[in-house]
Amino acid sequence: MFDISKSDYLVLKQAIQECRNFVLEKVNETAISPDARSARVNDLLHDLNQFAGEYKNVRDANYIQAGMLAMSVFRAKTGELSNVSMANCTQNGSGVLKETTNFYNGLMTRLKELFSEIENGFSRISHNDLRIPFKADGWHHDIRALNEHNQ
Amino acid sequence: MHEIEMDESSLIISETDSRGIITFANDDFIRYSGYSWDELLGKPHNILRHADMPRVAFKDLWDTIKVGNTWNGFVKNRAKSGAFYWVYATVSPITFENGETRYLSLRRKPTRAEIKKYDALYKTMH
Numbered sequence: 638m639f640d641i642s643k644s645d646y647l648v649l650k651q652a653i654q655e656c657r658n659f660v661l662e663k664v665n666e667t668a669i670s671p672d673a674r675s676a677r678v679n680d681l682l683h684d685l686n687q688f689a690g691e692y693k694n695v696r697d698a699n700y701i702q703a704g705m706l707a708m709s710v711f712r713a714k715t716g717e718l719s720n721v722s723m724a725n726c727t728q729n730g731s732g733v734l735k736e737t738t739n740f741y742n743g744l745m746t747r748l749k750e751l752f753s754e755i756e757n758g759f760s761r762i763s764h765n766d767l768r769i770p771f772k773a774d775g776w777h778h779d780i781r782a783l784n785e786h787n788q
Numbered sequence: 789m790h791e792i793e794m795d796e797s798s799l800i801i802s803e804t805d806s807r808g809i810i811t812f813a814n815d816d817f818i819r820y821s822g823y824s825w826d827e828l829l830g831k832p833h834n835i836l837r838h839a840d841m842p843r844v845a846f847k848d849l850w851d852t853i854k855v856g857n858t859w860n861g862f863v864k865n866r867a868k869s870g871a872f873y874w875v876y877a878t879v880s881p882i883t884f885e886n887g888e889t890r891y892l893s894l895r896r897k898p899t900r901a902e903i904k905k906y907d908a909l910y911k912t913m914h
Contacts, residue, residue: 664899665876666860697858701880704801704894708812722882 645673652685659689662696698729706738709745718745718752751776792820792873793897800875800895803882808833811890822868833893838866842913853881853891862898862906874903 641649652669659667669686671679705721712719720742723735754776761767771777794800800820803812813821813828821828821836828835837846841864852859858880865873875895882892898906 665862665896665902693860697860697878697880700878700894701858701882701892704799704892705882707799707814708801708803708892711814712812720885722884724883 641675641678645675645678648673649678649681652682656685656689660692695729695731699731699734702730702734702738706734706741709741713745718749720745751779789870789872792867792871794820794873794875794895796897798897800893802833802893804833804891804893806889806891808891810835820867820873821865822871827868836865836867838864838872840864840872840907840910842910844913845910849879853879856881862902863895864907864910874898874906876902 655664655667655669658664667689669682669689671682671686673679673682702721709719709721721738723738723742758771758776798816798820799814800816801812801814802810802817805811810828810831810833813825818825818828823835834846845861845863849859849861858878860876860878863875863877865875867873876898877893877895879891879893881889883889
């Protein structure tokens with residue numbers, strides 16, 4: 638087949654299978670050695686090993702990005718609102734995670750603004766400082782809108 | 789002591805500061821380690837270190853992440869009960885808006901073949 642010996646064919650087939658298992662995350666690591674007899678097959682094995690290494694960088698970046706996102710959501714549950722770094726999206730990470738992180742950061746920024754407005758409103762109430770009326774579209778309007786969406 | 793095997797769907801997440809002090813651990817971390825959140829917060833991450841793990845593995849980890857790179861490796865952890873559990877770890881530095889660097893660690897289930905391979909390898913490294 639393709640002018641290669643049976644042993645080299647089996648080495649190549651095994652390497653492709655290892656790559657498949659790695660991409661499908663059936664294994665956590667893979668190392669493909671160019672130990673075929675044919676120089677051309679070894680060249681293919683070298684490429685496969687390189688592609689697996691490049692895929693590993695993508696996989697790591699996605700895991701780290703997803704981990705940061707998960708960690709931030711866990712923290713938000715306890716009231717610690719923080720944005721997530723996009724550093725792992727920019728080089729190797731997936732576009733889906735980039736968009737998700739963008740939306741998440743936008744939500745966190747808006748929530749922080751909202752809580753800041755609420756804090757400011759309560760501060761004014763507690764200091765009997767209501768000389769300037771609350772804006773009709775202020776934080777109480779946002780909370781009402783949130784409640785309406787939840788009903 | 790017996791082995792605790794990770795579920796396929798489990799993902800252990802933790803974060804440490806630059807000295808390896810735990811600043812975050814998710815529910816799966818608590819579940820497999822057997823420690824409560826109060827017991828983990830502020831403790832060094834090596835609270836999980838198993839005596840079978842060679843020191844050189846952790847040196848390699850710190851040497852890698854201290855220069856800003858991501859480290860991958862197989863780690864045998866010790867739970868509070870004394871039981872052990874193997875993980876495949878991905879550890880990476882993360883930088884916050886204020887410039888502070890912390891380390892994020894994600895751990896997934898290794899295969900039996902991987903555990904067998906690294907169990908044997910680590911025994912030769914002591």
